[in-house]
Amino acid sequence: MRAIFFNSNNQGFHNSLPLGLLIISSYLEEKHHIKCEILDLPMDNDEVKKAIGNLNNNNLLFVGFSTMCNTFPKTLYLASQIKKKFNNIPIVFGGPQASMLPRQIIEHYNFVDIIVVGEAENLLDKLILSIKASRAIESIGLIYNPHFGINQIKNNNPQIVNTADMDLLPEINYNIYPNINDIDEFEIETGRGCPYKCTYCSATKFYQNNYRLKSINKLVSEIINITKQYNTKVFSLMHDNFTYDKRYIKKFCNSLIDSNLNIEWACSTRADCVDKNILELMFRAGCKNIFFGIESGSDYIQKIIQKNLVIKDAIEMINYANLIGIKPTVSFIVGFPQERSEDLIKTINLFLIFRSTRPRFKGIQIHMLSPMSKTELTNKYFSEIKYDGFLSDFSSVRNLTEWEEKEIKNFPEIFSSYYYFPNKNISRQTYILLYWILFYSNRFDNFFRLYYLTLEEGAACLLFDWFSKISIHIKDTSHIKIDESTVPLVADYLKNFVESNLSDNEIKFKLLDVIKFDLWLNYYCRVDNTECFLSKYNYTAEDSEDYxxxxxQDEGLYAYYFNPQNNELKSIKLFLTESNSNNKKRAKIF
Incomplete structure (x- = not known):
């Protein structure tokens, strides 16, 4: 017998392993002898048609979908088309999105036969028995379409049950995933749940604050086996808050050090769940990157959303990690309904500080807040949420079909993450503009660093004030979108910003030139192979912190050449002659 699973987890964020589906598939193959296939969710209609055309129902027991809010419209559309082709094959949904609203999904989408609510591992035996017998089985966590099977049940209980013992999970057969050889960092699930109660976070609801970790022996054993089987030394240890239990993390790090594995690994945690001693030990054990969710630079918002980070302490820990060699990735969220102008300015200021820090962080992210289903924040403000069609980076669906947009508009409870929280203090246009500019700040790294170092504490306020001012005149934001092709437009906005706000000509010319340099380096020479950039400034002489x-401006020009294959930037100093002028005309120069 066969089962097909479609992986929809975090499509578009990074090349990641579908760990949940791999655990389920490994169990079904070992315990029930069901041959499992895991396919990536197709993201446009042509890919959907191709995927359906490749499906066959020979010995097919069911088709399963992991569900995430950021891909849910595509998941539903594909499931509906599979049901049209194979009406007798059960469609099974699981994962966070389906678990939050199982009854609503069953009610509105008749092609969904069964929803597995919460963690699936302890429900798999009953699920398989139910599908094979074509009858509903009364069980907490299994929700049935009334049309499924030959009987009805009285207690269709949608309660989330989180009882999976991390040490009893089956050993994963990673070879089930066809793209296993394309993975850069090998991901290992180290545990589940988070003890904190941030009001915007869906993990709080899904895991019910049930914090768990694998035993150190099991985790280290998995790492050793994977290094041998897949010849890898780079790992991402998957947990929302890996270092919450400091005694555990100390023992884990010492175990890695004693094993002499010499691996590199990354993890996620809160800035208040590490200290300097822990960070030093993690670095010695091979930790090279930590993801820190900061969300807001405002102490007021930290309290309102119950994140409760102390900003100055968080900055100290993050900077210390960077100092000792652990590259931080920091993440911010804008768009909280309670956010005031001064709160947003503080967040932008901290964003700019981190963007300007050297050595560079691994990543500095900014996200637009999405109303996640059934979170405390969404429940409180649900009656106020609105839809305007703007898709932030949180959505992996870049181009909605007519059907998908109709569903989103008709069922805001199911698709709340495509909506936004209105804010009486800050306009939607201001949020969209600032979010878009800062989202692409990694393409203008030199500009934002120079801009912040020049203005320092006034930088964030000036940025906010100007974009708030011009947003009044922007009624249509359709040209502003998360799409690489809009990077030159970001540059145009930055140029207008500089020309409108800086009166010192020396600073103005320097900032305008660095915008053009960044645009060439991080866009044009990669997109259309523009060979050369000419400038009177020497951007390769980084011999001091404030270079x-x-x-x-030098006499003559610097000619810059970039090799995208090895990320090598070279420069040659030119003195303007008639020969050089002729060469300038012949070369493809930005």
């Missing part, structure tokens, strides 16, 4: 501030 950008000390940039001076």
């Amino acid at each position: 950008l501030l000390s940039l001076k």
Whole structure:
């Protein structure tokens, strides 16, 4: 017998392993002898048609879908088309999105036969028995379409049950996933749940604050086996808050050190769940990157959303990690309904500080808040949420079909993450503009660093004030979208910002030139192979912390060449002659 699973987890964020489906598939193959296939969710209609055309129902027991809010419209559409082709094959949904609203999904989408609510591992035996017998089985966590099977049940209980013992989970057969050889960092699930109660976070609801970790022996054993089987030394240890239990993390790090594995690994945690000693030990054990969710630079918002980070302490820990060699990735969220102008300015200020820090962080992210289903924040403000069609990076669906947009508009409870929280203090246009500009700040790294070092504490306020001012005149934001092709437009907005707000000509010319340099380096020379950039500034002489501030126009020009294959930037100093002028005309120069 066969089962097909479609992986919809975090499509578009990074090349990641579908760990949940791999655990389920490994169990079904070992315990029930069901041959499992895991396919990536197709993201446009042509891919959907191709995927359906490749399906056959020979010995097919069911088709399962992991569900995430960021891909849910595509999941539903594909499931509906599979049901049209194979009406007798059960469609099974699981994962966070389906678990939050199982009854609503069953009610509105008749092609969904069964929903597995919460963690699936302890429900798999009953699920398989139910499908094979074509009858509903009364069980907490299994929700049935009334049309499924030959009987009805009285207690269709949608309660989330989180009882999976991490040490009793089956050993994963990673070879089930066809793209296993394309993975850069090998992901290992280290545990589940988070003890904190942030009001915007769906993990709080899904895991019911049930914090668990694998035993150190099991985790280290898995790492050793994977290094041998797949010849890898780079791991991502998957947990929302890996270092919450400091005694555990100390023992784990010492175990890694004693094993002499010499691996590199990354994890996620809160800035208040590490200290300097822990960070030093993690670094010695091979930790190279930590993801820190900061969300807001405002102490007021920290309290309102119950994140409760102390900003100055968080900054200290993050900077210390960076100092000792652990590259931080920090993440911010804007768009909280209670956010005031001064709160947003504080968040932008901290964003700019981290963007300007050297050594560079691994990543500095900014996200637009999405109303996640059934979170405390969404429950409180649900009656106020609105839809305007703007898709932030949180949505992996870049181009909605007519059917998908109709469903989103008709069922805001199911598709709340595609909506937004209105804010009486800050306009939607201001949020969209600032979010879009800062989202692409990684393409203008030199500019934002020079800009912040020049203005320092006034930088964030000036940025906010100007974009708030111009947003009044922007009624249509359809040209503003998370799409690489809009990077030159970001540059145009930044140029207008500089020309409108900076009166010192030396600083203005320097900032305008660095915008053009960043645009060439991080866009044009990669997109259309523009060979050369000419400037009177020397951008390769980074011999001091404030070298950008000390940039001076030189006689002649610097010609910059970039090799995208090895990320190598070279420069040649030119003195303008008639020969050089002729060469400039012949070369493809930005």
